[in-house]
Amino acid sequence: MSSTAVADFGLIGLAVMGQNLILNINDHGFKVCAYNRTVSKVDDFLANEAKGTQVIGAHSIEDFVAKLKRPRKIMMLVKAGDAVDKFIETLLPHLEEGDIIIDGGNSHYPDTQRRYEYLTSKKILFVGCGVSGGEEGARYGPSLMPGGNPEAWPHLKPIFQAIAARAPDGAACCDWVGEGGAGHFVYHIFRDGVGFTDDEQGDIFAQWNKGVLDSFLIEISTDILRFKDTDGQPLLEKIRDAAGQ
C-alpha cells in the first residue's frame, strides 16, 4: 500500500449531494478524499464547507486513487449519463482487482446493469446505490439502497449504515438490496406475471399498510392503484412510464 493511502473513502462530484455526503461521512469518523471534474471546486470546498474537518482533496485522478486505502471505495455523485461512463473509463487504468466503484446518482437501471457487467469483466466491484432524501438527507442521514456486486457489501456496510437515516427502532435505513437491478419490478410482476388488476394490487398494498410495511409510500401507492380516470378506467395505466430530470 502506498504511504500516501490514508483515506477510507473517495468521493467524486462536489455538487450539492457530494458535498453533503462527504461531510456526513466525515462526521462518522471516516476520512474522505474529494475530487471533482472542475478541480478548483476541490480547493473551494476544502477552504469553505469542509474547513476544519478531516476531509482531504486531490487535484488529479492519479493523486485521488493513490490517496485511497485498498480495497478502494470510490463513490460518484455526478450527473447521470455520460459523466458516469467517462469517470469509470478515467478511473479504470488506475484501479486494481477488488476495488469498488459506487454510482450514487440517479442512473437509469439498464445503465447500471451494463456497467455492472462491464466492470465485473474488469474485476472491479460495481455498486449502483439509490440515495434518497435530497440535500438534507445526504448531510444528516439518507436512505441508501445499494445493489450490484455482493462482494462489495462487507466493505461498504460499516460506512453506509453509519451515515444512513435511522428508523424509530434505531435500525439503519440502508441494507443490501440484491444483485443487478433488484427491487424495481414488483408492479411488473403483479400485473404481467400474476395478472392482478390495479384494484387487486391496491387491495394488496392496503393490506401491507396495516403491517410492518406501514408507510407513506405504501399508503399513497394504495390510493394511486385504485384511482380512476373520468371514464371509470384505472388512471395509472394511462400514464407514460418515463421520467427525466
Ligand code: NBP
Ligand atoms: P448534479 O446532478 O448537478 O451534477 C453535478 C456534478 O456532475 C458536478 O460534480 C459536475 O462537475 C459533474 N459533471 C457534470 Br454536470 N457533467 C459532467 C461530465 N460530463 N463529466 C464529469 N463530471 C460531470 O449534482 P447533484 O445535484 O449533487 O446530484 C448528483 C447525483 O445525485 C445526480 O445523479 C442526481 O440525479 C442525484 N441525486 C440528486 C438529488 C438532489 O436532491 N439534488 C437527490 C438524489 C439523487 P463540474 O463541477 O465540473 O461541473
